[in-house]
Amino acid sequence: MALLEISGLRAAVDGKEILTGLDLAIDPGEVHAIMGPNGSGKSTLSHILAGRDGYEVLSGTVRYDGADLLALSADERARAGIFLAFQYPVELPGVTGMNFLKTALNVARTSRGESEMDAMDFLKFVRARAAKLGIDDDMLRRFVNVGFSGGEKKRFEILQMAVLEPRLAILDETDSGLDIDALKVVAEGVNAMRGPDRGLLIITHYQRLLDYIVPDHVHVLANGRIAASGGKELALELEEKGYARFLEVAA
């Protein structure tokens, strides 16, 4: 059974149809990349999957692990194992990174019927994952995303993913605003999360992230639907020739 199955999804924002019949299936263990030009509906897709308010689903279905995903609220989806790495992570003044991680992890554990992690175990657990992303205790004591550089924000998103261990992770333009060194660190963090039970959906404008996180499948999103699908070579082709061909076909 597919981990995520989107069929004929049409959705609108403020009465304007953005997704026009999108189909996509992700099996456990697979890494999919969705590439598309600005305005093709990439962010709309990620927000709809994560359950953000303000999007109207006109028709179609989204099934996650066999169940109707659209019937769940944003927090229910997160607790069911869906994780969205934000394109623009949000500042939470006064809330330390450590506190945020602990709160989110304990919510996840409680909803899985597990007990909360004790403070010392938690510290070890987070430090080990943080170190791999070049995040030190100092950064964890700072307030979530407040005064973070672009690279710090994205690394902190990946750390949250590593701590929460979702079954389906959606990375929304995680490469934007990253220099090449930060990109490598983030990609390593993502690659470490690959596994037979986990699905990854990487949404990006550029191919360069896919040099480091090599996808199993690449899709081109144009005018609100999947215009083409292929292997990793499709990404290279897009890099070379651009999106023009797909926009014409779709139009």
Place this chain on the structure above:
Amino acid sequence: MAADIETVEQVQSVGADYKYGFVTDIEVELAPKGLNEDIIRFISAKKSEPEWLLAWRLKAFRHWLTMEEPNWAKVGYPPIDYQDAYYYAAPKTTDGPKSLDEVDPKLLETYEKLGIPLREQEFLAGVAVDAVFDSVSVATTYKAKLEEQGIIFCPISEAVANYPELVKKYLGSIVPYSDNFFATLNSAVFTDGSFVYIPKGVRCPMELSTYFRINQANTGQFERTLIVADEGAYVSYLEGCTAPMRDENQLHAAVVELIAHDDAEIKYSTVQNWYPGDEEGRGGIYNFVTKRGACRGRNSKIAWTQVETGSAITWKYPSCILQGDNSVGEFYSVAITNNRQQADTGTKMIHIGKNTTSRIVSKGIAAGRSDSTYRGLVRMQAGATNARNHTQCDSLLIGDQSGAHTVPYIESTNPSARVEHEATTSRISDDQLFYCRARGLTSEEAVSLIVNGFCREVLQTLPMEFAVEAQKLVGISLEGSVG
């Protein structure tokens, strides 16, 4: 850190109900309803008070009769009928208990529901509690331990009997009997409260704590607290409040006086969780309180921290008179209002001595149809050379029907004094809520986390055991404030 998770659990377990809304069924002794000189004589006689104190009460009462209730605060309520209340209510079974064993088990049960650490284990927590049940202190713990160091910590009525000279010297010295309508009423009818004296050079080895609770219907609670830190002494005092749920409003008009001599420091922390009334604003406590501290001596320091989440109406301005040179006054406040609550709260920093400094950090959170006002005065008197003040007032609005107001008064007659005031007003953004929800937090958990972050600077100043409780309260008091 774990507190946020606990908040979540609390919120889930509590539902929409006020957790402390139970009434203890025990026999009480009431004075007749109403207020007149006979009632005051009755109270004084009940407490076997000396003549000077009765005279002081009567002087206050006579003055009170000439006063008008203040109406300048941004709060509204129907007129209070001061004759339609009981001014004395004492549990019948508490005739001077010598130890906890002699205390009515039902009382102890009440304290247990409140989570008050009254038993032996609190020794480990380092908390000594003077519990006030309606008007009479029923148990005082660790007095012996404190007495070893010469520290006096007892009900004020006991202090009147045992340390009359100290009480006579300091009572009314900071908040005089004629101070204001509610403080004057308190002076006339106060029934209990705590007295603390820390001798020269002594650092109080544990946090001193009092829980106040209004149980009897239609009683006002008028406690009076007096804390004196002699030269070089230090004390941290905690005050927590809850009251049962009732449809009618109840008046709470307390007075707190603090005196810090040379090099002394007093830290006074309050978590106020009186019943706030229901969603339509029925019932709830009128919390009209006068709190003031004087830094009498050089290099002395007084710090007020308050977390105000309860009460239908809060009218409260814990203040510092910075008389000694180099003395320091601090005021840290979180005021949360929801539904129909109204809070008009802030501080006064009166700089008299040279090089005096004060710091004000106020965080107001208004949800539902509530109103939250910061009202504060910073006065630099002519002698306050090189005095400094910094004020930070932040307001957070939740929903679109709540109000936040900031009313700072600044008066300076010394050109070398420096006064700084910063103020912000903000909302919890949809982005912040969604970000938290995308990590699995419900809307209420998200609000609790964000608001706790907003209040962090203030909550950090609370002693550990209170900080945890305060974090939970933040979550509970904002229940139902987001859709």
